[in-house]
Amino acid sequence: MRVFVLAGEPSGDRLGGAVMQGLKQLSPDVTFDGIGGPNMIAEGLTSRFPMDELSVMGIAEVLPKYRHLKRRLTQTVDWVLDTKPDVLLTIDAPDFSLRVASQVKERSDIRCVHYVAPTVWAWRAGRAAKMARYLDQLLALLPFEPPYFEDVGLRCDFVGHPVAAEPVATDAEVAAFRAEAGLGDARTLLVLPGSRRGEVGRLAPVFGEAMRPLVKRHPGLRIVVPAADHVAGDVLELVKSWPGDPVVLDPRGLRGDLATARKRAAFRAADLALAASGTVSLELAAADTPMVVAYDMNWLTWQIASRMVKLDTVTLVNLVAGTRTVPEFLGPDCRPAPIADALHHLLSSPDALAEQHAAMAASMQALGRGAEPPGLRAARSVLDGLG
Structure with missing residues (x-):
């Protein structure tokens, strides 16, 4: 199984490393391609470019880097289409990740899964219906999120929040x-x-x-x-x-x-x-x-x-x-x-x-304290979606 995985910031890299570990546990033949940071690299990813190029937050902060980000967007879409993975797994960084998924779906039938549901419950509720047009599946960190997406026909699985699985100091x-x-x-x-x-x-x-x-x-x-x-x-x-x-x-x-x-x-x-x-x-x-x-x-x-x-x-x-x-x-x-x-x-x-x-x-x-680790739950959901 081939997975193209994309994360755009440190929190996404941590999620990516955990779900990659889970996928390796459940499907030992899995191979990875994409963009990520040190956690994902430690799990076997060779990042196409440094992830920190995408770690930009805020409208005013993005504007000076718009052309470079747009060029990276085009490159990433082309890499996904060229490699034809079984699944494209984008993680957080929705302004970049969801544009990648949208363009990939426009030009292929590659399965597109996004990890971390955007906060449609807080603002821009219309994003849920738009996402349903090009995403096949969504993985949510918060337990109240799935209904917002299921109401518009998008499969959304709550997989737990990683913070609930982290060890606490003795x-x-x-x-x-x-x-x-x-x-x-x-x-x-x-x-x-x-x-x-x-x-x-x-x-x-x-x-x-x-x-x-x-x-x-x-x-x-x-x-x-x-x-x-x-x-x-x-x-x-x-x-x-x-x-x-x-x-x-x-x-x-x-x-x-x-x-x-x-x-x-x-x-x-x-x-x-x-x-x-x-x-x-x-x-x-x-x-x-x-x-x-x-x-x-x-x-x-x-x-x-x-x-x-x-x-x-x-x-x-x-x-x-x-x-x-x-x-x-x-x-x-x-x-x-x-x-x-x-x-x-x-x-x-x-x-x-x-x-x-x-x-x-x-x-x-x-958030799932005491349950199965979120990375493993996320991996199960990805594999279940693939059938």
């Missing part, structure tokens, strides 16, 4: 981390200003200002800032002006598994977190760490996106658990004072913390 690992970071028994706030340079540049100054009144109210509070390797230098520079002598977790120079283990320990060691909006809210829920979510973006991107989103929350813990227990501050509301007040409220209110703990536990159960 008490011994947490104790070792706290000792290594010099935290002692102090209450600890985890601050996560994003993993892209644009995010970090916008959010870190706001988050830093939110720390000032918070540290005054809670003088013994310690701040820990995990940094992605490609923005670690930026983070180290930006937190120099923060109060509270923050501890930056710089993964550069560490082996990948050690950096991951340290980050996992930091997540579970924290009493509370301030995080950029995104999948990180589920990572915090997996570690049972209460949180406040905040996010800002390029002005043009915000003006367009805020008019299209039809939900009153974008935080995944809120959506999966069906609650609104995680406070969020988005766009113009992403300001230091209200963020600091929300963090103070959580630090001071056992009832608010208990509500979040219950919501996080519910979200992990709904």
